[in-house]
Amino acid sequence: GENVEQHPSTLSVQEGDSAVIKCTYSDSASNYFPWYKQELGKGPQLIIDIRSNVGEKKDQRIAVTLNKTAKHFSLHITETQPEDSAVYFCAANPSGYSTLTFGKGTMLLVSP
């Protein structure tokens, strides 16, 4: 089955710095790669996603890149703010189906 590895497990940055979270996946048939932000006591919130026919996607301060050959994708957050502090999860859809396999999560802490 699909295996999604996520690094780092924790990331501390100063406000205004950039943050990068990386994920690798094992199933070459995966074609959908969403990123979720989960704040304490809340459900995961979809923040950006990318599909296999695209190499990069950007939405304001957030961008995601995908390298299908190497089977890895990354989340980039620029100009970080304290409200970006949360746990971020990457995911991939094994065999191209609707179900998602999640990485273990990255706790991002942005210090003022």
Added chain:
Amino acid sequence: SAVISQKPSRDICQRGTSLTIQCQVDSQVTMMFWYRQQPGQSLTLIATANQGSEATYESGFVIDKFPISRPNLTFSTLTVSNMSPEDSSIYLCSVEVPAGGSYEQYFGPGTRLTVT
């Protein structure tokens, strides 16, 4: 997107009892999913629930322990049966909705279950 609500938001239950969690979405959706998130951990898919058919369970999850109903296109329930402390988790429902010619998956706020 989709607006998803879950009831209850949290509960404390005694071992051996059962709890039914409700999930309501504001639009008709074909695919609904139930996930479990153990304390401080990632999300693990329990089952896929499509209206009009039996739920499909992932390895390690069985219908007797986690029966699911999907009576219509906006509602589903997950029951956690004969609970033990190991069932203490956040239970999340999610839905797949059309987006830009494909699909996106959205999550509800979760049900925080503590079993004593």
